[in-house]
Amino acid sequence: MDVKVKILRYNPEVVDEAEWKTYAVTLQPTDRVLDALHKIKWEQDGTLTFRRSCAHGVCGSDAMRINGRNRLACKTLIKDLNPEKEITVEPIKGLPVLKDLVVDMEPFFDAYRSVMPFLVTSGHEPTRERIQSQADRDRFDDTTKCILCAACTTSCPVFWSDGQYFGPQAIVGAHRFIFDSRDEGTEQRLEILNDKEGVWRCRTTFNCTDACPRGIEVTKAIQEVKRALIFRRV
Amino acid sequence: MSDIAAPRSSSRARNLKGGGRNRSGQTNFELYSWLFMRLSGLALVVLVLGHLFTNLMLGDGINGLDFAFVAGKWASPLWQVWDLLMLWLAMLHGTNGMRTIINDYAEKDQTRFWLKALLLTASIVIVVLGTLVIFTFDPCLDPHSTLSVCQ
Numbered sequence: 503m504d505v506k507v508k509i510l511r512y513n514p515e516v517v518d519e520a521e522w523k524t525y526a527v528t529l530q531p532t533d534r535v536l537d538a539l540h541k542i543k544w545e546q547d548g549t550l551t552f553r554r555s556c557a558h559g560v561c562g563s564d565a566m567r568i569n570g571r572n573r574l575a576c577k578t579l580i581k582d583l584n585p586e587k588e589i590t591v592e593p594i595k596g597l598p599v600l601k602d603l604v605v606d607m608e609p610f611f612d613a614y615r616s617v618m619p620f621l622v623t624s625g626h627e628p629t630r631e632r633i634q635s636q637a638d639r640d641r642f643d644d645t646t647k648c649i650l651c652a653a654c655t656t657s658c659p660v661f662w663s664d665g666q667y668f669g670p671q672a673i674v675g676a677h678r679f680i681f682d683s684r685d686e687g688t689e690q691r692l693e694i695l696n697d698k699e700g701v702w703r704c705r706t707t708f709n710c711t712d713a714c715p716r717g718i719e720v721t722k723a724i725q726e727v728k729r730a731l732i733f734r735r736v
Numbered sequence: 737m738s739d740i741a742a743p744r745s746s747s748r749a750r751n752l753k754g755g756g757r758n759r760s761g762q763t764n765f766e767l768y769s770w771l772f773m774r775l776s777g778l779a780l781v782v783l784v785l786g787h788l789f790t791n792l793m794l795g796d797g798i799n800g801l802d803f804a805f806v807a808g809k810w811a812s813p814l815w816q817v818w819d820l821l822m823l824w825l826a827m828l829h830g831t832n833g834m835r836t837i838i839n840d841y842a843e844k845d846q847t848r849f850w851l852k853a854l855l856l857t858a859s860i861v862i863v864v865l866g867t868l869v870i871f872t873f874d875p876c877l878d879p880h881s882t883l884s885v886c887q
Binding site (some may be wrong): 659663703 | 764765767770771839840841843
């Protein structure tokens with residue numbers, strides 16, 4: 503089938519303004535948006551720039567705004583997008599665009615690093631693995647699925663207007679350790695997220711839950727962190 | 737072999753450690769303001785619906801609303817406290833909501849500051865004025881008043 507793909511192109515070395523460009527491509531309904539981008543790049547315009555690594559929804563490189571919604575290009579099928587109409591593809595919002603669909607992820611990773619996304623323990627290292635019950639493991643199972651694609655954070659209206667907000671992903675990253683029975687850094691992480699730019703800025707618009715390509719219940723995770731803070735502090 | 741710092745520490749984490757935002761300087765303000773919005777919201781549902789019901793449904797309903805009705809209501813300490821609570825909770829709830837909206841949408845620090853200053857001034861004026869009216873309200877201020885309480 504013939505599909506029109508409208509892409510927001512931006513090359514700061516040529517023009518200051520981003521502009522829409524439409525490409526006509528022939529695709530199978532079961533092709534993905536990533537295949538469309540590949541076809542355009544390989545057959546029509548080699549200057550089109552975007553990130554992708556594994557191309558199978560695991561590496562989290564190709565999050566972009568497809569038809570106004572944050573999706574992974576490698577997981578979005580053409581037939582699910584109403585291909586009769588133009589399919590629009592833009593870079594994710596709220597992060598500085600470097601070129602075409604590539605954004606500067608540094609502010610996003612910076613927020614992630616600040617919640618200490620690693621196991622914090624005290625005392626001697628045990629000689630064998632740290633045992634955990636299945637129930638304890640299930641407590642944070644949902645948030646272990648995060649692939650750091652930034653689809654959630656860049657779908658958040660609070661993040662769009664205030665880049666200082668930690669964003670849904672950093673809270674998901676913190677949640678994964680806060681509710682891990684083996685971890686001892688909970689207090690510190692809660693303290694960090696109790697910040698003016700922390701969990702209390704969340705407006706529960708559920709954009710993040712809708713955007714997550716891994717199906718993580720992001721808003722729920724944020725609410726659980728809020729609840730943990732309230733029951734520990736009040 | 738040279739040392740490689742890994743993982744790179746976040747600039748936010750550095751801010752938290754040094755400078756003004758150390759742990760003792762952190763407050764629970766945002767936590768309490770979030771909690772206050774939920775609790776005051778719940779209280780306001782009861783207060784406002786109760787207010788509307790007594791004013792519009794009981795007795796003569798909306799036709800019974802006049803100066804005398806208000807005067808009669810404020811003669812009772814129950815309605816004084818009720819209206820006072822409603823005024824304070826509604827104003828604080830609204831002010832806090834506006835503060836949040838300003839934080840969300842005003843991008844420049846200057847704009848934020850002035851909008852919040854304006855908001856705070858307006859809120860204080862209204863709360864003080866309203867409180868004053870509830871407690872100093874005198875139905876017989878007019879010497880020719882025909883109200884029964886003034887006879």
